[in-house]
Amino acid sequence: MAKSFYKVPASIARSFLDHEITLSKGGWAAKPSPIKQLLFFGGGALALLWVTTSTFVSSASAGFIAMFVIWGLAVIVYFGGMTKTKELRAMSVPALLAYVPATSRHVYTRRSSNPSDFYSMVGIDGIDDDGRIHFSDGGEGQVYLVVGSASYLLFDEDRIGILDRVDAFWRKVDSNCEWATITTKEPQRIYHQVANLERRNQALEIRDPDLIELQNEQYDILTQHVGGKFTSIHQYLLLKGKTTDALRRSHMVLQAEVEGSSLMIKEATVLDKAESQSMLQVFYQGIDDELLSLNASLS
Structure with a gap:
């Protein structure tokens, strides 16, 4: 018997860091969060605290330190967010850095070009x-x-x-x-229509110019409009x-x-x-x- 609803089953490739826990029963913390996201937030907060207290940032003005902390928290929250595939946004940073050079965004297919880039993309x-x-x-x-x-x-x-x-x-x-x-x-796809039109053309006993023109018009409609646009x-x-x-x-x-x-x-x-x-x-x-x-x- 068919089910009334279906869900995507959990991947068997999950690790301990992919398990989700709930911090609170109400509020924003009621949403389950994977352990890797919580560790990222905790590590990012500790790193931000160390930068603001033990580096040259600590000698700056209070206003600059406040702006730096706000910027750092925004970066941590953004890159600690989850994508639709349950991955941290921070995991896409290496791919983004590899995409930054202009040579990585263009694949040349000339005969004189190195085919390795195009071959690696096609597979x-x-x-x-x-x-x-x-x-x-x-x-x-x-x-x-x-x-x-x-x-x-x-x-x-x-x-x-x-x-x-x-x-x-x-x-x-x-x-x-x-x-x-x-x-x-x-x-x-107009293969069957074109084949049928060709059979009609072959079976045409009287090669009247008007009939030939009508068939050519039908052929153009099939190939140029129906099968093209x-x-x-x-x-x-x-x-x-x-x-x-x-x-x-x-x-x-x-x-x-x-x-x-x-x-x-x-x-x-x-x-x-x-x-x-x-x-x-x-x-x-x-x-x-x-x-x-x-x-x-x-x-």
């Missing part, structure tokens, strides 16, 4: 003709275009059935393979296995789910090399027509 060694992705960490992956069953118009029994099916599915997934759901907003939501499923065997087992689990029921996944289409590159292009280039393609930047 992909290559893609086979069948769409098999080889990652730089030794893993292998495959991308699927998936269609689900979720909708705001579902009946209660259908919603319960989908939730039960999804809950049972994730209980049998192999932990040696990552399942990443990718949601993008891309131009609408109008975007829709697409969902992909990326399977990344640590080994080839792990990816094969996950593929069998996915195939069995698609063939056994349409509650969770109605369709799953394996993407080939060209389609996988087109999907990845959304992340590394975007879909804006004003952006230059990667091939153009390398030429």
Whole structure:
């Protein structure tokens, strides 16, 4: 039976410092705080006290010391705050310092440039003709275009059935393979419409100029407007296995789910090399027509 509500379970990678405690039953201290945050506040307060009493700051005027203490407390409170991923803001300082140099904010893709920076960002060694992705960490992956069953118009029994099916599915997934759901907003796919238009063109017995012009107009509308300017939501499923065997087992689990029921996944289409590159292009280039393609930047 599906649950009435769900929550994100606690990570098994938590340490002692990640445990949360409550200091008071009421007021601002009633909110649970992790031990690492309390230690950061305590260490920051002691460091601020030492700086104001044992360094050159202690010889300054009272007004300057007061302003310095207020500034120091503000810094401690800000960097001691928690992010949405339950990490201290102070943990992002090393990444921020690494991002400050201008050379760290630009990745050049010219033929004469060092490819190490771009390679470290992509993390992909290559893609086979069948769409098999080889990652730089030794893993292998495959991308699927998936269609689900979720909708705001579902009946209660259908919603319960989908939730039960999804809950049972994730209980049998192999932990040696990552399942990443990718949601993008891309131009609408018009392959079937264009193919149908071509079949009509081939079956046209009378090659009347007006009919040919009408078909060309329909083709331009499909390619230039529907498939170029109008975007829709697409969902992909990326399977990344640590080994080839792990990816094969996950593929069998996915195939069995698609063939056994349409509650969770109605369709799953394996993407080939060209389609996988087109999907990845959304992340590394975007879909804006004003952006230059990667091939153009390398030429």
